[in-house]
Amino acid sequence: MRRHSCFVFLFCGIFLPGILGFPQTNTSIDCDSLLPNYEAEPQTSAPPYIIAVSFDNIEPGNEVQVTLEALGDAGFKGFNLQAREIDGDVPVGTFKITDPNTKGLECHNTTNSAVIHANSDVKQKVTTTWIAPHDVRELQFIATVVQNLENFWVGIQSKTLTPMHSESVNATGKSKRKVCL
Numbered sequence: 001m002r003r004h005s006c007f008v009f010l011f012c013g014i015f016l017p018g019i020l021g022f023p024q025t026n027t028s029i030d031c032d033s034l035l036p037n038y039e040a041e042p043q044t045s046a047p048p049y050i051i052a053v054s055f056d057n058i059e060p061g062n063e064v065q066v067t068l069e070a071l072g073d074a075g076f077k078g079f080n081l082q083a084r085e086i087d088g089d090v091p092v093g094t095f096k097i098t099d100p101n102t103k104g105l106e107c108h109n110t111t112n113s114a115v116i117h118a119n120s121d122v123k124q125k126v127t128t129t130w131i132a133p134h135d136v137r138e139l140q141f142i143a144t145v146v147q148n149l150e151n152f153w154v155g156i157q158s159k160t161l162t163p164m165h166s167e168s169v170n171a172t173g174k175s176k177r178k179v180c181l
Contacts, residue, residue: 028116029078029079029080029116029144029146030080031080031082031091031105031107031108031113031114032089032090032107033154034080034082034142034143034144034154034155035144035154036078036144036146036152038149040149040150040151040152042144042152042153042154043151043152043153047145047153047156048070048071048072048074048147049068049069049070049071049074049076049143049145049153049156050068050069050071050156051066051067051068051069051081051141051142051143051156051157051158052066052067052069052158053065053066053067053141053158053159053161054066055161056159056161056162057161057162057163057164058132058136058139058161058162058163058164059132059136059163059164060132060133060134060135060136061131061132061134062131062132062136063096063129063130063131063132064129064130064131064132064161065127065128065129066081066127066128066129066130066141066158067125067126067127068081068125068126068127068143068145069124069125070123070124070125073124074147075122075123075124075147076122076123076145076146076147077117077120077121077122077123077146077147077148078116078117078120078145078146078152079116079117079126079143079144079145079146080105080114080115080116080143080144081095081114081115081116081128081141081142081143082107082113082114082115082141082142082143083130083139083140083141083142084139084140084141084142085137085138085139086137086138086139086140086160088139090107090108091107091108091110091113091114092113092133092136092137092139093113093130093131093132093133093136094110094111094112094113094130094131094133095112095113095114095115095128095129095130095131096112096128096129096130096131097112097115097128098127098128098129099126099127099128100118101117101118101119101121101123101126102115102116102117102118102126102128103115103116103117103118104116115128117146136163137163138160138161138162138163139160139161140157140158140159140160140161141157141158142155142156142157142158143155143156144156
């Protein structure tokens with residue numbers, strides 16, 4: 001009888017999550033490629049998710065509220081959200097973890113340089129706070145969102161955030177600070 005109980009426990013713990021289509025807790029999304037660690041291919045259709053940000057312009061040390069949200073009833077179980085410079089491939093800045101459905105991830109030896117799912121519960125929206133680095137440049141937030149084991153989208157992007165300290169040249173050829181209202 002003891003051997004039978006052991007088999008049932010192992011079956012339920014190892015095979016049942018995969019059979020039911022639930023991501024296992026060790027499912028992760030790579031920091032660089034933003035690809036999940038399983039064999040499915042990313043969707044090529046328009047993603048049913050958006051990344052909203054609280055500011056268009058940023059300065060070093062600014063805190064930006066970032067929201068990853070499902071459109072309609074799409075829901076999602078997993079995600080990896082990062083800020084990257086335009087045409088960059090490394091996360092910049094750090095996240096403050098404020099939502100219980102999120103946790104920080106260390107990428108490229110920087111604590112909380114990405115934010116990921118803390119569980120595989122279905123979520124409609126998660127919100128976090130990102131802190132701009134001291135050498136802030138033009139950037140976007142980029143995410144991979146996992147709806148289920150067969151459906152995930154890679155490279156979902158927010159609008160572009162621009163540093164307020166960028167300079168422009170006026171008609172007289174003199175440099176002046178860009179004013180953002």
